[in-house]
Amino acid sequence: MDKIEQQLLQYVDDHKEEMIKFLGDLVKINSITGYEKEAQEFVRKKMDEIGAETEFLEPDLKQMFEKFPEVAQLPSIGEEGLDMPLMTDDKFTYEQIMASPFDRLKSYKDRPDVIGRIKGTGGGRSLILNGHIDTVPIGDASKWKHDPFGAEIEDGKMYGRGSVDMKGGIATMLFAVEALQKLGIKLKGDLMMQSVVNEEHAGGGTLGAVAAGLTADAAIVTEPSGNSGTIEDGSNGGVYWQVVIKGREAHAGYRWKGGEQFGVSANEKSAFIIANLLKMESEVNKEGTRMSFCVGKLHGGTYATATAPECVINGVAYFYPQLGTGPAGINKVKKLIRDAVFGVDDPWLKANPPELKFQHYDDAYKLDYSRDAIFKNVAGSIKDVLGLDHKVKVAGGGCDARHLGNQGGIPAIVYGPGSAALAHSTDEFIELDDYIKAIKVLAVAIYRWCNGV
Numbered sequence: 001m002d003k004i005e006q007q008l009l010q011y012v013d014d015h016k017e018e019m020i021k022f023l024g025d026l027v028k029i030n031s032i033t034g035y036e037k038e039a040q041e042f043v044r045k046k047m048d049e050i051g052a053e054t055e056f057l058e059p060d061l062k063q064m065f066e067k068f069p070e071v072a073q074l075p076s077i078g079e080e081g082l083d084m085p086l087m088t089d090d091k092f093t094y095e096q097i098m099a100s101p102f103d104r105l106k107s108y109k110d111r112p113d114v115i116g117r118i119k120g121t122g123g124g125r126s127l128i129l130n131g132h133i134d135t136v137p138i139g140d141a142s143k144w145k146h147d148p149f150g151a152e153i154e155d156g157k158m159y160g161r162g163s164v165d166m167k168g169g170i171a172t173m174l175f176a177v178e179a180l181q182k183l184g185i186k187l188k189g190d191l192m193m194q195s196v197v198n199e200e201h202a203g204g205g206t207l208g209a210v211a212a213g214l215t216a217d218a219a220i221v222t223e224p225s226g227n228s229g230t231i232e233d234g235s236n237g238g239v240y241w242q243v244v245i246k247g248r249e250a251h252a253g254y255r256w257k258g259g260e261q262f263g264v265s266a267n268e269k270s271a272f273i274i275a276n277l278l279k280m281e282s283e284v285n286k287e288g289t290r291m292s293f294c295v296g297k298l299h300g301g302t303y304a305t306a307t308a309p310e311c312v313i314n315g316v317a318y319f320y321p322q323l324g325t326g327p328a329g330i331n332k333v334k335k336l337i338r339d340a341v342f343g344v345d346d347p348w349l350k351a352n353p354p355e356l357k358f359q360h361y362d363d364a365y366k367l368d369y370s371r372d373a374i375f376k377n378v379a380g381s382i383k384d385v386l387g388l389d390h391k392v393k394v395a396g397g398g399c400d401a402r403h404l405g406n407q408g409g410i411p412a413i414v415y416g417p418g419s420a421a422l423a424h425s426t427d428e429f430i431e432l433d434d435y436i437k438a439i440k441v442l443a444v445a446i447y448r449w450c451n452g453v
C-alpha cells in the first residue's frame with residue numbers, strides 16, 4: 001500500500017457518516033423498475049458534485065435490437081412483474097413491440113442512464129464502473145418489519161428496497177470516485193461511471209450503453225458479490241418459459257364414458273410435463289449443478305367438480321455459464337426445454353400437444369481468463385485493503401456484466417457490497433460495515449487500474 005492508497009482509506013474512514021447518510025437518502029427514493037428518473041437525478045447531482053462530466057443517456061431500443069437482436073429485451077415495468085403484456089412464441093422483436101398497443105414499452109423515454117466521465121491525463125487504462133438504479137417492487141408491504149423506503153438502521157444493517165440490490169453498489173462507486181477526486185489524485189486512464197435503468201428483467205440500460213458504443217479496457221459491476229472479499233467472474237443465464245396444456249372439460253361424474261376416459265384434466269397432464277422437465281434438469285446436473293429449474297406458477301381449472309380444460313405453467317430455467325455463454329447457451333437451454341415438454345410419452349399429449357412459448361432471456365457470462373487483469377487487480381486490492389484472500393463465484397441470477405462482457409467485449413467482473421441472497425426479499429438489507437469496506441477496496445482498485453500501478 002503506497003501513501004496515496006493509505007490516504008484513500010483514511011478519507012473513507014473520515015467520511016463514513018456522510019456515506020451512510022447518502023445511501024439512506026438514495027434508498028428513500030423509490031426507483032422501482034420503470035420509475036427511475038428521480039433517483040437518477042439524485043445520482044447525477046452527486047456525480048456533478050464530485051467533478052464528473054455527466055449526461056443522461058436514454059437507451060435506444062431500436063439501436064440495441066439492431067445490434068444485438070438475440071439478447072435485446074423489451075423494456076419492463078416493475079409492478080407488472082415478469083408477466084409481460086405480450087406473449088410471442090419466441091423473444092420479442094423490435095417490430096412486435098412497435099406494433100403492440102403498449103406505448104410505455106416502446107422506448108426508454110424518461111428512463112435515462114446517468115453517465116459520469118472523468119477524463120484521464122493519458123497513458124493509463126480506462127475503466128467502467130456500472131450499477132443499476134432500478135429495484136424490484138416491494139411485494140406485500142404488510143410483511144415488512146421495516147419501512148421499505150425508510151432506510152432504517154438497526155444493528156449495523158440498513159433496511160429497505162434496493163439497499164443491497166443495488167443502491168449500496170451505486171453509492172460505493174460514487175464514494176470510491178469521490179475519495180480520489182477530493183484528494184486530488186490524478187488518474188491516467190479515463191474513468192466512466194454508469195448508473196443504469198431497467199437491469200431487472202431486461203438489462204436494457206446497460207445494453208443501451210453498450211449499443212451506444214460506450215467502452216473501456218475493463219469494467220467492474222458493483223452488484224452485491226457476497227461480502228467484501230468475494231468477486232464474481234460470471235453470471236447465470238435464464239430462459240423464461242410458459243407451457244399451456246389442453247384438457248377436455250367434463251363433469252367429474254362423467255369422466256368415464258363406456259369404459260373410455262372422456263374427461264381429461266389439463267392439471268393431471270401438467271404433472272407429466274413437470275416431471276419430464278425436472279428429469280431433464282437432473283440429467284443436466286449429473287456432474288455438478290448447471291441448471292436451477294423453477295416451476296414458478298401454475299394455474300389450471302375452474303371447478304373442483306370439472307376436469308380442467310386448460311393449465312398454464314410459468315417458470316424459468318436459470319443456467320450456469322458451463323452450458324454456454326451468449327446466445328449459444330440460450331439456444332441450448334431452449335432446446336432442452338422443448339425436448340422435455342414435447343417428449344412426454346402420453347397418448348393425450350401426443351394427440352393434443354401443449355403450447356410452449358418463451359418470454360424472456362438472459363445470456364450467461366463468464367470472464368475470459370486470457371484477459372483477467374481486472375480480476376487480478378481487484379483480488380490484489382482485496383488482499384491489501386482487507387487482508388483477505390479473495391473468494392470467487394458466479395452470480396446466481398442474471399447480471400449486466402453479461403452485456404459488458406458478451407456484447408461489449410469488455411473484460412467485466414462483479415465486485416460490490418452485501419449479499420445478493422438478500423436481494424428482492426422482504427426486509428432487504430445491507431451490512432454497513434461491508435459497504436464501507438467495499439468503498440475502500442474499489443477506490444484502491446480504480447487508482448491502481450487507471451494508473452497501471
Ligand SMILES: [Zn+2]
Nearest residue numbers: 132165166223
Ligand atoms: Zn441487482
